[in-house]
Amino acid sequence: MAGPVIELEAVGKRYGTHAALDGVSLAVAPGEFVALVGGSGSGKTTLLKTINGLVAPDAGQVRVAGEDVATVAPHRLRRRIGYVFQEVGLFPHMSIAENIAVTPSLLGWDKARAAARVEALLDLVDLPRAVAVRAPAELSGGQRQRVGVARALAAEPALMLMDEPFGALDPLTRDALGADYRRLHERLGLTTVMVTHDMAEAVLLADRLVVLAAGWIVADGSPADLLADAADPEVRALLEAPRRQAQRLAERFGV
């Protein structure tokens, strides 16, 4: 089996006196779907952003596909990595097609190839092709995030980083989009690291949960394993929360 896609070695990051990351080490294998979970201020977003260079760590080393990210020009690194975040950040002055094709155009793809890619991606994320000429402001929140996912996938990255990607959507849209993305992950053979504060989402989508607290990894494993043998009571409480919720829901619906 190939080496890990992502390797973090004793990565630290401080903001003033506050340690957002305090010596984190982590390896992610190709094809894994990892959810980074933890409360706010636990360091999960900071960790994610060290991977594509949006945050430069002040200790340790981050390697992507074996390459130390500190030695790569950040824009080259990011063109190889898909990035999706809660606010989506579609460029309001560009059409949907231009938004999706932005990384291909930075990479110098020819027009025909980029146009074909836009159509394929719209199909992939279940959007009608007609939206290609629309402006971002004309789309619903769920449609915008589908465009966000399509834009991240445009240059055919093998690695996707997602920062609470579905956090701002209504529950139905969120559920549908999460499930759709999980299928894409399988179909395209992606490696995905997703930050979320929603345990149910993490458990439903990811193969592996990495739990952070105060800049440390406090638990790491598959949902089932963690529930079985996590020693830390807080981690157990965190993991049991969705199960308790599911049970209560079942009781109330009288199933």
Add this chain to the structure above:
Amino acid sequence: MSPRLAAAVERLPEYLAWHVLLSAAALMLGVAISLPLAVAAARNARLRWPVLAAAGLVQTIPSLALLALFFPLLLALSTLSEAVVGRGFSALGFLPSLLALTLYSMLPVLRNGVAGVEGVDSAIREAADGVGMTSRQKLLRVELPLAAPVIMAGVRTAAVWTIGAATLSTPVGQTSLGNYIFAGLQTENWVFVLFGCAASAALALVADQLLGLVETGLRRRRRALVWTGAAGLVLGVALALLPLMGFGRPATYVVGAKNFSEQYILAELMADRLERQGARATLKEDLGSAVAYRALAAGELDVYVDYSGTLWTNVLGRTDNPGRQAVLDQLTAELARRDGVRVLGSLGFENAYAFAMRADRAKALGIGSIDDLARQAPRLTLGSDLEFLSRPEWKAVEAAYGLRFRSATTYQPTFMYRALAGGEADVISAFSSDGRIAADRLVTLTDPRGAIPPYDAVVLVSPKRRDDPALIAALEPLIGKIPVEAMRAANYSVDRDAGKLTPAEAARRLETDLGL
């Protein structure tokens, strides 16, 4: 159409062309400088404060002063460049106006540029980083396009300011729509003043509307609007500049004039005579007193009329009064030696400071000279123009005659004559060639002690034209040929309230009357 309106319309193509050229060039230069500065300031907090503060400071300098400041600065630079590379440049006219207006146009573009770039949503910046844009690509593809409407709003403000302030470039020798306003103010030709204001306001409005079209187009992402606005601007500028294709050929002679009627008339007279010799001549009017002599010495004017006493005190720094002919002789020798300037000769009249009284009142009080005046002064009121009481001439008269008035009031010249007519002032500080002396039946008092220096109107020729045969042939016949009565009548025909002549008409009439 009234003749004054017709005269205004006739000048419009030339004035408008220069005004548009100056404003458009200053605006483009201002935007070209302030846009990169704004981007740098938006990205670097340490740069932001000094840049915006400096631009704000420029804005607090009165625009007329800013224009005036560039003249001595450029003159010094030109002298330096002449010494170093053997070639100077014109410190008068277009260059100082362009530089001052460029500075003036920068603040709104800078402010809006910084605000526009900073105002881009942080999520959009993060997305730009996330998709792999370099810092430069982020600026060009995301930040600037999104800031464009805000920047355009700044450009609109700058355009309106620049077009308005460009009217002030007239006193530094740049033709603009301000020529109407400055000339109109001096000759009390309100048609000119209003015409100049209206033309400049209309120009500002049109530019604002076209730039507004571009701004709206950028805001609504409607390319057609952007192109319509831009095409309108380009077309408008091109059309306005059309007349300059003809004026563009360098004039053979540049005739200067300070900012009052007598100067306009004499400049028109000299230009007219040069053109009848087959030469081309252009006027640079409304020059400041100090600007005019320096511009002549630097060769930017070829010829203008100044007054011996002014040159004596201001250029040579003398305070004595050796007599009319001696002043003229020494001036001729000194200006030639110092600056290479040729004093072609006196036109034959003086425009001196003189004490003037109503004839009936002078007769009743038995006053004919300043000596007589000094005896009765403690019971009389002096009306003077705004600067007379602070000038060396007044100090000299005061000391020589022991003049002590009951009270003294300063007036704008028009109102000074009205005050004398109405009896609010008993005696005023007049100019001896002022047409109103004859029209209001005033007498000027003699100066038996010679305290007031002579103010012979003299024709000055620049160093490079000092032996120019065409110029000498055209202007030499004027020397000694204009009596003060003729000049007064000509001045009055321009200054009076009813049946005004333009300075050009007055010049032609003067020539005919004197048979020149």
